[in-house]
Amino acid sequence: MSQPEATPDSGFASFQLGLDTELVFKVESTVFGLPHSQLMASEFFRDMLSSDHIGSPEEGTKENPINLEAVTLSQITSFCRILSCRCFEARPELSLEQWSEALHLATIWGFEHIRSYIMRTLETMALKPIDIIQVADACGVVEWLHPAYAKLCAREDSLTAEEGFKLGFRRYAALVDIRESDLRQRLVDMRTRFVAPPSVGVLVSGPVCRKECCNPQPEVSERERRFLQRISAAAELRTDDQKTI
Numbered sequence: 001m002s003q004p005e006a007t008p009d010s011g012f013a014s015f016q017l018g019l020d021t022e023l024v025f026k027v028e029s030t031v032f033g034l035p036h037s038q039l040m041a042s043e044f045f046r047d048m049l050s051s052d053h054i055g056s057p058e059e060g061t062k063e064n065p066i067n068l069e070a071v072t073l074s075q076i077t078s079f080c081r082i083l084s085c086r087c088f089e090a091r092p093e094l095s096l097e098q099w100s101e102a103l104h105l106a107t108i109w110g111f112e113h114i115r116s117y118i119m120r121t122l123e124t125m126a127l128k129p130i131d132i133i134q135v136a137d138a139c140g141v142v143e144w145l146h147p148a149y150a151k152l153c154a155r156e157d158s159l160t161a162e163e164g165f166k167l168g169f170r171r172y173a174a175l176v177d178i179r180e181s182d183l184r185q186r187l188v189d190m191r192t193r194f195v196a197p198p199s200v201g202v203l204v205s206g207p208v209c210r211k212e213c214c215n216p217q218p219e220v221s222e223r224e225r226r227f228l229q230r231i232s233a234a235a236e237l238r239t240d241d242q243k244t245i
Helices: 043-049 073-083 096-109 112-123 129-139 142-154 161-167 169-192 222-233
Strands: 004-007 012-015 021-027 030-035
Touching: 030 073, 043 096, 073 096, 073 112, 096 112, 096 129, 129 142, 129 161, 142 169, 142 222, 161 169, 169 222
Parallel strands: 012 030
Antiparallel strands: 004 012, 021 030
């Protein structure tokens, strides 16, 4: 994978193209090369390369790069850092924003293996529920939403105004309502303990597949699990209403 090199005093940054580079792209004022073998793993680029528009030998060269629109230089830089990473190399040191930018491009371009790698990496990071929700919203990872909602409902601290702004009014109001319903139910249960014997039922969890071949699922506590049914029933929190990429 090529690395960027700035041209002095020109305000233009170029990439030194590696031996494996076959197609050259341009984002803003930067040109960079992507190996053909990597591009073929992407549904987006497979369709691009099979189109008549990319048929001439002049297309995708350093002199005539292919313009990638609706992509920022920050996004493509983060994505290329992960794309160049090999399994025997250390994980790139990126910020949450940079991982999110790379996940966004991996999603819209259909790099499934890279997308899975980034998702697994993010799941190992100690992210706040609201951060998980923001990444899920931006990158279409709908399977992260309900477990993150459950963590917000299960915690002792109230939802903050900043979290309400990031969630939006409808989701914020729905989560507040679920939290208040749970509090009322706990108060009822506390009063019931004085007049009724304790329940003897035992909740037994079924086996959970931990193999890497299975889709990774966010872990939730027993208290968080109690909220998932209410979250699923709330129209404002249904994942099929979320914006998808």
